[in-house]
Amino acid sequence: MKVLESFVTTMPTLSSALMLNEARIAIRWTTSMVRFVVFYSVDGGVGKTTLALTTAFEKKRVLVVDADWEKADLSSIFGIPKKPGWLAGSYGKDVYVHKVEPNLFVIPGYEAAGFYQLGKMSDSDLFDALFEALLALPDAVVEERLPVDTIIIDTPKALKLNWLEALKRRVNALMFFVTDRRLFTRIADVKIETYSRYMRYSSLVIANMLEEGDEKTPGIKIVNAYIARVKMPKNYSAEGIHKAILKDGRNKRAISLLVKRIKE
Ligand SMILES: Nc1ncnc2c1ncn2[C@@H]1O[C@H](COP(=O)(O)OP(=O)(O)OP(=O)(O)O)[C@@H](O)[C@H]1O
Numbered sequence: 001m002k003v004l005e006s007f008v009t010t011m012p013t014l015s016s017a018l019m020l021n022e023a024r025i026a027i028r029w030t031t032s033m034v035r036f037v038v039f040y041s042v043d044g045g046v047g048k049t050t051l052a053l054t055t056a057f058e059k060k061r062v063l064v065v066d067a068d069w070e071k072a073d074l075s076s077i078f079g080i081p082k083k084p085g086w087l088a089g090s091y092g093k094d095v096y097v098h099k100v101e102p103n104l105f106v107i108p109g110y111e112a113a114g115f116y117q118l119g120k121m122s123d124s125d126l127f128d129a130l131f132e133a134l135l136a137l138p139d140a141v142v143e144e145r146l147p148v149d150t151i152i153i154d155t156p157k158a159l160k161l162n163w164l165e166a167l168k169r170r171v172n173a174l175m176f177f178v179t180d181r182r183l184f185t186r187i188a189d190v191k192i193e194t195y196s197r198y199m200r201y202s203s204l205v206i207a208n209m210l211e212e213g214d215e216k217t218p219g220i221k222i223v224n225a226y227i228a229r230v231k232m233p234k235n236y237s238a239e240g241i242h243k244a245i246l247k248d249g250r251n252k253r254a255i256s257l258l259v260k261r262i263k264e
């Protein structure tokens, strides 16, 4: 377990550089050794957290950021102590980085969720703070010599479209759009415009919790990877969830596809 002491000093430099000269940041980022991957969705409960953590376990050399300020599920699933997470840099505290395995780390999101629930910070405040924190992370990773080349971000449902745009274009993130079977079943009819607006930012479309026979639905063609519904363990740990998802051979292949896409 480590603390990124350099985080606080790194962030103001980077953010002022961003305001003064965006081109400089863009060059740094395309040459950066760290790849950002964002799991996002329209609806809640479709499996962003589940698939983000499963992908992290399979990929390795990953730093996961629990950016879901609505509840910080991922932080509790990993059993992380209630220490300052990614938001801490914005108020001058060190950011706690939790070591899960030698090449898998998580930055918790408890205080972001706390501020949000108490109404002390809005979605926009939190997104701005998150964006600043993400900009500082590649340098912090290098300075702290974290053995990672990928930063996976778990997000709240229905992020604003201009935030997706910022993540995709300015952070050069791979955008993994997670949905469930509503995307290609009749229920989706009323929502199809929303889905297509969100899918415009996607690098990959992942359909989760598929039932037997769904693979034969014609609409499935717009999906790049699909994950079958599995039986989840009673012990709801990150390791248990990871194992349960991969027990199904088709899921294992689908997650390999996600990992391959990250490594490209
Ligand atoms: N393939 C699957 N098979 C069975 N259960 C699943 C699967 N994927 C996710 N779940 C379950 O569905 C629920 C929602 O999953 P998860 O929390 O990952 O979704 P989410 O998109 O992160 O939700 P939120 O938007 O609320 O953060 C959880 O109880 C999870 O265990």
Ligand SMILES: [Mg+2]
Residues within 6 Å of the ligand: 048, 049, 050, 068, 073, 074, 154, 155
């Ligand atoms: Mg979640």
